[in-house]
Amino acid sequence: MADLFDDYGGGPAWDEMLERDGTPREASRHLYEALSRLSEGELRARADALARSYLTQGVTFDFAGEERPFPLDVVPRVIAGEEWDHVAPGVAQRVRALEAFLDDVYGPQRAIADGVVPRSVVVSSTHFQRQSHGVRTPNGVRVHVAGIDLVRDQAGTWRVLEDNARVPSGVSYVLSNRRAMAQTFPELFAALRIRPVADYPRRLLAALQASAPSGVVDPTVVVLTPGVYNSAYFEHALLARMMGVELVEGRDLFCAQGHVWMRTTRGRRRVDVVYRRVDDEFLDPVVFRSDSVLGCPGLMTCARQGTVTIANAVGNGVADDKLLYTYVPDLVRYYLHEEPILPNVHTWRLEEPGALEEVLDRLDELVVKPVDGSGGKGLVVGPRASRAELDVLRARLRADPRGWIAQPVIQLSTIPTLVDAGLRPRHTDLRPFAVNDGETVSVLPGGLTRVALPEGQLVVNSSQGGGSKDTWVLGGAAPPRADPQAARRGAPMAAAVPIDANPDDDLSAQVLQQQQQERARTRGGAPC
Amino acid sequence: MLSRIAESLFWIGRYVERADDTARLLDVHLQILLEDPWAEEDLACRSLLAVMDRPAPPRDVVVGRDHVLDALAYDRVAPSAIAGALVAARENARRAREIVSTELWECLNTTWNQLPSHLRPARPHDFFAWVRERGATVAGIMESATSRDETRHFMVLGRSIERADMTARLLTTRALAGSAGPSWTTLLRSCGAHEAFLRTYRGSASDERAAGFLLLDRFFPRSIVSALDQAEQCLADLEPADDRSAADEARRHIGLVRMNLEYRPLADVLAGLPHEMEQVQRACSAASDAIRGRYFPTAPTTTWVGELL
Numbered sequence: 001m002a003d004l005f006d007d008y009g010g011g012p013a014w015d016e017m018l019e020r021d022g023t024p025r026e027a028s029r030h031l032y033e034a035l036s037r038l039s040e041g042e043l044r045a046r047a048d049a050l051a052r053s054y055l056t057q058g059v060t061f062d063f064a065g066e067e068r069p070f071p072l073d074v075v076p077r078v079i080a081g082e083e084w085d086h087v088a089p090g091v092a093q094r095v096r097a098l099e100a101f102l103d104d105v106y107g108p109q110r111a112i113a114d115g116v117v118p119r120s121v122v123v124s125s126t127h128f129q130r131q132s133h134g135v136r137t138p139n140g141v142r143v144h145v146a147g148i149d150l151v152r153d154q155a156g157t158w159r160v161l162e163d164n165a166r167v168p169s170g171v172s173y174v175l176s177n178r179r180a181m182a183q184t185f186p187e188l189f190a191a192l193r194i195r196p197v198a199d200y201p202r203r204l205l206a207a208l209q210a211s212a213p214s215g216v217v218d219p220t221v222v223v224l225t226p227g228v229y230n231s232a233y234f235e236h237a238l239l240a241r242m243m244g245v246e247l248v249e250g251r252d253l254f255c256a257q258g259h260v261w262m263r264t265t266r267g268r269r270r271v272d273v274v275y276r277r278v279d280d281e282f283l284d285p286v287v288f289r290s291d292s293v294l295g296c297p298g299l300m301t302c303a304r305q306g307t308v309t310i311a312n313a314v315g316n317g318v319a320d321d322k323l324l325y326t327y328v329p330d331l332v333r334y335y336l337h338e339e340p341i342l343p344n345v346h347t348w349r350l351e352e353p354g355a356l357e358e359v360l361d362r363l364d365e366l367v368v369k370p371v372d373g374s375g376g377k378g379l380v381v382g383p384r385a386s387r388a389e390l391d392v393l394r395a396r397l398r399a400d401p402r403g404w405i406a407q408p409v410i411q412l413s414t415i416p417t418l419v420d421a422g423l424r425p426r427h428t429d430l431r432p433f434a435v436n437d438g439e440t441v442s443v444l445p446g447g448l449t450r451v452a453l454p455e456g457q458l459v460v461n462s463s464q465g466g467g468s469k470d471t472w473v474l475g476g477a478a479p480p481r482a483d484p485q486a487a488r489r490g491a492p493m494a495a496a497v498p499i500d501a502n503p504d505d506d507l508s509a510q511v512l513q514q515q516q517q518e519r520a521r522t523r524g525g526a527p528c
Numbered sequence: 529m530l531s532r533i534a535e536s537l538f539w540i541g542r543y544v545e546r547a548d549d550t551a552r553l554l555d556v557h558l559q560i561l562l563e564d565p566w567a568e569e570d571l572a573c574r575s576l577l578a579v580m581d582r583p584a585p586p587r588d589v590v591v592g593r594d595h596v597l598d599a600l601a602y603d604r605v606a607p608s609a610i611a612g613a614l615v616a617a618r619e620n621a622r623r624a625r626e627i628v629s630t631e632l633w634e635c636l637n638t639t640w641n642q643l644p645s646h647l648r649p650a651r652p653h654d655f656f657a658w659v660r661e662r663g664a665t666v667a668g669i670m671e672s673a674t675s676r677d678e679t680r681h682f683m684v685l686g687r688s689i690e691r692a693d694m695t696a697r698l699l700t701t702r703a704l705a706g707s708a709g710p711s712w713t714t715l716l717r718s719c720g721a722h723e724a725f726l727r728t729y730r731g732s733a734s735d736e737r738a739a740g741f742l743l744l745d746r747f748f749p750r751s752i753v754s755a756l757d758q759a760e761q762c763l764a765d766l767e768p769a770d771d772r773s774a775a776d777e778a779r780r781h782i783g784l785v786r787m788n789l790e791y792r793p794l795a796d797v798l799a800g801l802p803h804e805m806e807q808v809q810r811a812c813s814a815a816s817d818a819i820r821g822r823y824f825p826t827a828p829t830t831t832w833v834g835e836l837l
Contacts, residue, residue: 049651182562183653189562190569190593220730244726496581497809499546499608500816502539503826504532504623505616 004040004423005032005416011456013411014156015425016077027080027474034188035075040422046184047074047418053180059173059234070234071467072177073417074184077428077449081195081475084445087150087158087432090341092441093332095146095434098165098319100335102142106132106315116334117327124402125324126372127166127317129280131287135304135314138214139438142313144207144275145171147431147447150342152413159345159410161429162325165316167277170448170468171200171433172235175242177448177470194472195445200433201242204275207437208243211309212272219272222246222262224253226278226294236277250278255298260308273309274299280314322371322405323349346408350401359406360397363390366406367458368397381458383409412458415469417451427452429460430471446471529627534682535824536624540636541686543617547610548663549694550580554601554610555656556718557701558593560711569593576600579700580608601655602647610659611647614639627679632669635662681762685819688759689782689812695719695752696808699742703802712738719750739801740794752808756786759815766823778818785811 008018017028024032035043054069079087104111105122112119122128147168149161178197182189205221212219225236227249240247252262253271261268276283282292284299302308318324326347329340348355348366359366363382370378380393397404414425432447449469450460460466557576561569573591577584582599585591603609607616618640621628628636639662646658667687674680698715712735716722725741725748745751749758763779775783785808789797797804 045650179559182559183651186558186562186651218730241723242726244723244728244730496578497806497813499581500542500813501607501616502535502542502620503820504535505539505607505619 004035004038004043006422008416008423008425011411011414011425012154013425013427014152014154014413016152016413016415016428017075018416027083028078030192031076031078031188034185034191035416035423043074043418049184050074050180053183054176057176057180059176059180070173070176071453072173072180073451073467073469075416075418075423076181076470076472077415077430079446079471079473081473084195084473086341088443088445090158091146091148091150091432091434091443093336093338093341094148094160094163094328095143095165095436095441097328097332097335098146098163099141099143099436101331102165102313102316102319103136103140104335105318106134106142107136111331111334114334116330117324121321121323121327122318125318125321127280127315127320129315129317131300132313132315135300137211137309137311137313138306139211141207141211141311141436141438142316143319143436144211144311145204146434146436147171148434150430150432151345151410152430153345154411156413158342160325160328160342161345162322163320163328164431165319166312167279168431168433169232169235169277170431170450171444172232172238173468174433174444174446174448174471175200175238177468181470192472193475195474197444197446200435200444201239203435203437203442204239205243205245207435208273208275208309208311210437210439211311213306213309216272220245220270221273221275222248222253222271224248224250224274224276224278226250226282230277232277239275245275250282250292250294250296253296253299255296255302258302258305258307260296260299260302271308273311275311280317283310283314317372320372322347322369323402326405345410348406350397350404350406356397356401360394363394363406365409367409368393368404368406370403371405372403379459381409409458412452412460415449415451417453417467417469419453419455424455426455427458427460428469445473529678531824531826533624533627534678535820536620537627537679537682538686538819538824539620540617540624540628541683541688542690543607543613543620544636544663544666545687545690546608546694547613547617547659549691549698550600550608550610550613551656551659551663552718552720553694553698553701554596555653556714558597558652560714561593575701579697582608597652601652604643604647610655611643614643614659614662629669629673631673632666635665635669678766681766682823685759685762685766688755688762689816691750692752692755692759693809693812695742695750695755696805696812699739699752700802700805703805715742719748721748721750724748736794736798739798743789743797744794753786753790756782756808760786763819776818776822778815778822781811781815781818 008022016025017032018024050072051069054072059070101111111117112122143165145168147164147170149164150158151161152158174197208221209219221243222245223236223240225233225247227233230236237247246262248262254261254263260271260274262271278294281288282294284295284297285292286297287300288295299308299310300314303310303314326344326349329344332338332340348359350356350359359368364385366382368380368382380389382390385393412427412429415428416423417426419426428449428451430447430449433444434441435444449471451467451469452458452460453467557572561572569592570590573593573596574584576596577591577599580600585595599609601610604611604615606612618636621633621636625633646655649655670680670683674683698718702712702715713722716725716738719742721741725738728741729737741748742751744753746754746757748754759782760779763776763782767776788807789804
């Protein structure tokens, strides 16, 4: 019945919308039926409306030095409420474990002493910053915002692909995708109960304020951006705007008398919390790269003295390390005494005896990743690589086994996506965002679904020219209303104040007369 | 200036502002209905109709967004709907054609000409965005190409009174619908005040501050107090006080209600918000009547009756 879904042809991967026999899954049923009613032309018209709305808003992404509208696909991802109630605690659990690990590794290092993580894995990590040792925020939070990348394998199991505890980006696209989709598909929003995402900036601000140095009554939070040419500048500006805080660049800040200040038209103003979107190495030329113009000299000293909070904390990258990733399930058990809710993807540690040989042997069927890479850079998918590429890779793995990990090729789950040929299955992942305010880790319902647009492409990343989808988590309990009684009855309305209008506008009589007059004149009759 | 012309100018200001404000109000309310899965559509729509002085359908009929859109946005006859207000603004400009600058006339006339093609788009948001854009164009022309004489004073006076009135109605929607109504954030957004508010209070938003911002902020042009302030200023410009003891009646209405908001504790005002907002609306209406009485007197229409004396 659905011409849009003709020749859809699901592959071996798990499809988020359709069962293997082509019938829609329960949560997606309504969406599927709504899409089926549309003709391809109508769907493309909606897609154009989405793209136009993004151009107007300036929702763009820097791709190879060019500013492009962030590609948003018309077909959203739908996640059933029950399913999300399994994923969200899993993400939160992961963040709590990473939080405990970071606190430990920049402090007493118990996990190393107890043999859970080898010392060599920690100290050899590129992002392990000795300068952070002993720096602790007042409420102990280091991962204020985390993005945990999830994928779904052939069997439909959610698995963690990687952790982002440094400066995870993409949440602005979650917010703006939702807005654009609500304007484009009002009828779907009316029919489905989709959990809202709009209060994310408020939560983030609350978490940042909670981490302010102790004794500060009304903390000043700023967002530190590398500048307008950064690929995620749109996001920095959006977050600053939605939180109502200043968006600063490194040159707007300076350190004096043990505090961080910003230059304003009313003189200097003290800064208490820096939500930085600048990488560790550029933060403070005194401690890190001395040629950095993006940071603020002295920032680390102030952080060490506890007069300013840097969020996320410096040195979180050690938890992002893809080799450390393999130890996270153990860390969950060690710190939290819980079983991991979301499993990892099976991973070979190349330094373990026998692992390197096995991986080199099966290189053409594995995915190999550099441990400190992000955005899919340097990643090699064995089955799609040429013989020459594999040979180069072999040599590099032998030379630096610590620098790489290997994983089996996972057929990421697919979702129907509008491409030139119509709706086709494309591989996706999901990045839910978690905010830690020191009391609870709250996970934003949904997250950023990224989609690889070329057919069969398994690397889903916006820096690789990928697209995105809005992510709808259905259902859930209604939030508590202040006064349920008031909602029922509503305040009585005595009598509405009428809306005035110019009395002259009611002209029926006058118009008639003026016209009659003219008619009379043309007839030549004398007006009386 | 002829009183009749002045009256048209006054109403151009009011109608254009009305279209703009109504578009903002509807845009945000509809967006909320879409985004908040727990919104009660029937109740929210009924409270909107009530606030905008529209008869609600009988209790047993479910009121949906389409009904609201037809009544408040696309109705070309009622001057309290967006389309109707734009039509009326153009009619008034036509009557004052010799005073209204060509630029302004062409702007209003173009709006009127384009109106049919913008009605009932696939996304109501597009219509609202277009209306706001036209409103901004009118305001821009008034700002940049109208000399600061009576022409402008009357238009800005109409605009300010309408703005105070509409902001008061907007605040009433919250009180009326109770917890099913829009949040303060929504209200701020519909006035385009959300970002200004966040910057002012650096994100530490509370309901009370949000209410205070829309009611009392002296710097934000859409707050009730600053709109009333501007209306008073226009009245003062039109006629500097010459009477030593008594104020002009329109100024008295506006001043009184402004003082009432400004000099009472915010908590008191919020406790009886619907009542206070009704006072504002009544004051605006009374001021409008007083202005008509003072500046646009109409001679009683004389009707001759053919009777023997």
